[in-house]
Amino acid sequence: MDTQLDTFFAALSDPTRRAVIERLTQGPAPVSELHAPHDMALPSFLKHLRRLETAGLIRSEKTGRVRSVRLAPEPLRQAEDWLNRQRKLWEGRTDRLQALAEALERKPS
Amino acid sequence: MDTQLDTFFAALSDPTRRAVIERLTQGPAPVSELHAPHDMALPSFLKHLRRLETAGLIRSEKTGRVRSVRLAPEPLRQAEDWLNRQRKLWEGRTDRLQALAEALERKPS
DNA sequence: GCGATACTTAGCCAAATGGATACCCAACTC
DNA sequence: GAGTTGGGTATCCATTTGGCTAAGTATCGC
Known part of the structure; x- marks a missing residue:
């Protein structure tokens, strides 16, 4: 039924993703900076970012080769x-x- | 890291489980009554209840052959x-x- | 005590999740 | 213009999840 809350709570059920959210409350950051503290390969980390984005929790924009990520309103x-x-x-x-x-x-x- | 919030948000990421929580805000209920509105075999439904219980969201107690379920404090x-x-x-x-x-x-x- | 009731356990299965590696591509840097 | 830097894609893999059926156990009602 309510796909909104589904993906929403699911996105928050992972510590890596919650850490990203916490970091983003302090302001936007590029992917590499968000990735740095997490002991995980980049592609794995990108999956988490994509899940946060499809859940509507974050938005991102690419300028040059850098993608800047911020919290959604x-x-x-x-x-x-x-x-x-x-x-x-x-x-x-x-x-x-x-x-x-x-x-x-x-x-x- | 924080297993508490993990299982917590994961438990809430499913519509069946959220519906159970909503129902329980109106007071405790036996398993069969909680199960009734959900078009799903009982064992499948029991898995959801167990997930809610291990997440600490609900508690249950069996009296006779009936298990009564209520929200955790x-x-x-x-x-x-x-x-x-x-x-x-x-x-x-x-x-x-x-x-x-x-x-x-x-x-x- | 015999059948119906209310769970409960045990397995099976397909799909999703969370991790990895290997390789590709675009854009700065010098 | 060659190399490095910052992402991105494609697969692969083990585990978890969410559903099922089949069969079991323990009251309760008569």
């Missing part, structure tokens, strides 16, 4: 929204349960 | 925290960039 918020909604529903429910429990305790029938 | 917030942190870092940066751009515009050297 909106999409982190989408996943966050989903999580937030679920958590609120769940917390609302437990709150009501606590209220019920307390009510029963005050007035044990 | 804390963990939705963890993923949310990570996303929130990244988003804030990124937004902070773009804010500073905007401020810089505006400053340059006001006082073009």
Whole structure:
């Protein structure tokens, strides 16, 4: 059904890819710089970048032989929204349960 | 590195599993009830439940022949925290960039 | 206690994932 | 214009994933 969130969460389920995201919060960077800290062959690393890009989390642009990569504007918020909604529903429910429990305790029938 | 977030996001990357989470925000349910809306053989569905449980998102307890499943207390917030942190870092940066751009515009050297 | 109910385990299979190597191509550098 | 640098492509490989069927176990209801 919801391919958006699918590829989104899948993209974030890998430590290499999350590290790339974290790095990019500090600003755009070329591929080689993003690759440097990761002990991995470049083609393997490029796969991760492509997965992030098809998930819509990053964008990139090539100038000369250098490809510059940056975070995409909106999409982190989408996943966050989903999580937030679920958590609120769940917390609302437990709150009501606590209220019920307390009510029963005050007035044990 | 961070196996916590790995299994966490991976668990949320599947629509069946997200649907289970959504259902569980309304309260605990037995396996058969969770399974009902999904057009899938029970053993396949149980794999999803096991993945959610090893990711720490749900807990379950068997009474008689029925296994009751409920949301785990804390963990939705963890993923949310990570996303929130990244988003804030990124937004902070773009804010500073905007401020810089505006400053340059006001006082073009 | 016998059948139905509610899982559970054991295997099988195709496709996707995450890594590798080997080789290619374009664009700066001198 | 020859070499180096920064990516990119093509394969290959082992493992994981997400589905299945078949068969098992342990209540529960009568």
